Amino acid sequence: MAYGGGGFAISYPLAKALHIISWIVLFLTAICLLPLFIFTSPILTLLGQDESITEVARTICICSIPILFSYIVSNNCQTFLQSQSNNVIISFLAALSIIIHVSLSWLFTMQFKYGIPRAMISTILAYWIPNIGxxxxxxxxWCPETWKGFSFLAFKDLWPASKLSISFGAMLS
Structure with missing residues (x-):
């Protein structure tokens, strides 16, 4: 917003602090969700699900943990780039990711007949390739005006931003 508004909406240091706060809040949220991914099998067993289904679900959930953390990077980077109208890089990396994902999925499942864990590698890469790019x-x-590294200024407003994020999440659910 600060970039698009020419610096009038919010100052650059404040925009950077809000961006870092978002990283922290999303990371803490992912940590809170992590037990659901790790303990999927016992949870499903408690709910009376068939053992064969719980094992497949456990495998998929364990393999999905890197995807959970990729959302942190994805959400923040895309918001940051979109606020500066750098949508071309997002589109290019998404197209590259789709090509790699489809190719690896076909290779791992159809050609090599690998199981779910190795097939999930293509999904994990599909999420992380655009993030790294x-x-x-x-x-x-390439974003010199607004990105100068992480700042401890973000910790000053961490609690108010966290309360806002929690209330917004509660409204959506």
Missing amino acids: QLIFITCD
């Missing part, structure tokens, strides 16, 4: 784009001087 976006991080490189943001941190390597």
Whole structure:
């Protein structure tokens, strides 16, 4: 917002602090959700689900943990780039990701007949390739006006931003 508004909406340091707060809040949320991914099998067993289904669900959930953490990077990087009208890089990396994902999925499942864990590698890569590309784009001087690294200013407003995030999440659910 600060970039698009020419610095009039919010100052650049405040925009950077809000961006860092978002990283922290999403990371803490992912940590809170992590037990659901780790203990999927016992939870489903308690709910009376068939053992074969719980084992497949456990495998998928354990393999999905990197995807959970990729959302942190994805959400923040895409918001940051979109606020600066750098949508082309997002689109390019998404297209590259789809091509790699479809190719690896076909290779792992149809050609090599791998099971779910190895097939999930293509999904994990499909999430992380754009994230790594976006991080490189943001941190390597293509966004010089707004990105100057992490700042401890974010910790000053962490609690009010967390309360806002929690109340917003409660409204959505």
